[in-house]
Amino acid sequence: MPCINRRDLGLLVLRVGTGAVLAAHGSQKLLGWFGGAGLEGTAKGMEHMGFRPGKQSAVAAGLGEAGGGALLALGLATPAAGAAAAGAMAGAVAVHMPAGFFAQSGGYEYPGFLGFTAAAIGITGAGRYSVDHATGHLFDRPWTVALAFTGSALAAAAVLTRRSVLQAEAEAEAEADAEAARAGA
Template sequence: MSKGSDFGLLLVRVGVGAVCVAHGAQKLFGSFGGYGIKGTGGWFESVGFVPGERNAIAAGLAEAGGGALLALGLASGPAGAAVAGNMTVASTTHTGFFNTGGGYELPATLGLVGAAVAAGGPGRYSLDALTGDALNKPWMRAFALVAAAASAAYLISERAKVLAARGDDTDAEDTGDPHATDA
């Protein structure tokens, strides 16, 4: 890979990582206009992720922790997989594609970047490159992507069961909650 390509990958990693950190901080600490664990947990419960506070903590940690590691280029396989898995689940609370209509374009984009870095690596301008990929071995990347996909499938299926038991097929867009564009 050329130095220019590595620099471009650095910019993408830092930009997407920073967005993920901010989203996680909204959930965990109420930063950046977020609702913290309690408020986010209440919204999570309303859209079928039960128990809400536990799911808010897990989502916040995946976003903030995964985003920070993604930006640093450290443990990039597991970090990218955490972001990808979390954003896959987040996209299920959205309706349609475009974010302006409550769509999933933002979580889909963040998740795709996470998956791409997990699969392809962080580039030479990363802590993984500096440490000889000590925390980013090929088996770690593969395991993390499989684990993230399995976890996302489980969470999505559990949410579907909760909604079915409620007789509710309400999407996030219908709840009137400001979290509707940020699951």
């Protein structure tokens, strides 16, 4: 009788729990499940948060969470799954950053934790009780870890930089409008 490996069992529990939470959040964004806004509502919310175009941003965030979460739970393509989920959570952290760290004040504690957990699983690997293990790690090679996390980091940096530029432009436009209103009064 084979011995149960505690490390692999722990990775299974961590993967399934983290993946399920991420998949549920992504399903809210994409499909409106679990009380979510669905794609149209999420797109409007993304625009309001400074992510433009809103619909593409909603799809990307939803797929990063739902797809990355489902793949993490299965232990399939674990480096790409962890990187995708971590990248999506980087966007959520940026949104919540102005409110500070703790979740009770609207801070980034929760998305930060999910992002770091997804990244850690992606780097560590899915363990023995996974689809990756069953397929001989076909989609979990050392080079995929580097490629997935580099790609995710570059994509997150590009999205967040664009968001910052758009927010600065919107603030400058609002200031100019306010100045024009004051001058006309």
